[in-house]
Amino acid sequence: MLLLRSRVTITYVRGKDETHATEKIIQEFMKKNPDIKVIYKENPSDTGQNHDQLVTVLSAGGSDIDVFDMDVIWPAEFAQAGYTLPLDRFISATRLISTTTLKGQLMLRGSKVRCGHFQGLLMLVFCITEKILFPKNELPKTWDDLIKVAKKYKGKNGTKYGFLMQAKQYEGLVCDAIEYIASYGGRVVDESGNIVVNNQGTIDGLNMMRKVITANIVPPNINTFTEVETHTAFINGLSVFARNWPYMWAMVNSPQSKVKGKVGILPLPKGSKGSAACLGGWMVGINKYSKNPEASWRLLKFLVQKEGQKLMAIYNGNVPVYKPLFNDKDVIKANPLIGDKKFVEAILAAVPRPVSPVYPKISDVMQIELSNIVNGKKDVKTAVLDMDKKLKEVVKSSK
DSSP: OOOOSSOEEEEEEEEOOTTOHHHHHHHHHHHHOTTEEEEEEEEOSSHHHHHHHHHHHHHTTOOSOSEEEEETTSHHHHHHHTOBOOOHHHHHTSOOOOEEEETTEEEEOSSSSSOEEEEEEOEEEEEOSTTOSSOGGGSOOBHHHHHHHHHHHTTGGGOOEEEEOOOSSSHHHHHHHHHHHHHTTOOSBOTTSOBOOOSHHHHHHHHHHHHHHTTTOSOTTGGGOOHHHHHHHHHTTOEEEEEEOTHHHHHHTSTTOTTTTOEEEEOOOEETTEEOOBEEEEEEEEBTTOSOHHHHHHHHHHHHSHHHHHHHHHHTOOEESSGGGGGOHHHHHHOGGGGOHHHHHHHHTOBOOOOOTTHHHHHHHHHHHHHHHHTTSSOHHHHHHHHHHHHHHHHHHHO
């Protein structure tokens, strides 16, 4: 362990944690590391706004932030920009052996990023009342099934809506769209980084997304919904179905939830090529300009290793990247999802968003065109053609 001569203060920044699990984890860290005081600050829950606030500080060489969470889509960009501190000297001083490299720099393995923190698989959560809201033989398997069942049971047992999703113009809309696209065999970027979004699978998938939105099963203001609006409505018993990250499992079973004990999960509905869930997650890095890199490393290590991962899984409901925790009794008791073999299999088969150093620009283009589809400003074919043209311009200008 790297020892510090006197107590130091570091600042840890992440997106808003509605479960308040992070506060408990920081307190536990400081209890075990009395020579380090951690100031915990929350950025917006909107990943785009979170990203922009971090970049403002990091690009200016500011040291106000020491440790920060990174969305799984940011590491390539942050590494290329030199925002993060290389971890080589810290890792070489420990016995951590699961490593990889990016641009010649040593990192802990975590989906090829700086340090794995936690991951999330988007699932379809379904509401049950008493034993179940509807017969098991009506549980939807396809997107058309979902529309049919959501229409049938919307309005029963206090519900107002049949289905909730994230359709505001932000990163969450891209995640939703990736699932529809992939479930119909579509793609946005190929293995070589080429834009291939103009394909029949993409068109079919986005047509289905538009069909769901216009089927009278979502709130009329669905274009304002992020994860926060989704989980707030769902835990108040307002919807039959909701699509969200696994963290919502902890929220629906909290004392404040009106649907506690009445909720289960299903894989997302199938398209013509099967079911596809968008793989997401968060990594943790150290600011290159941190004035206390040793203390920052100790916090980072606590967050990504067994103890921090376990606390996050129990209190936040996030899926750990430390595999032995999938068999941990305490974790499974708090979050039965993690002990479900089918859930684990689904994570391994999940679909990532495009990996690119210019992903934020790719996402910006996609958000605009997807929002045009959501709001009916463009038909799907036109939006896809425009998306294809703009994305190719983004990639070309970055070379």
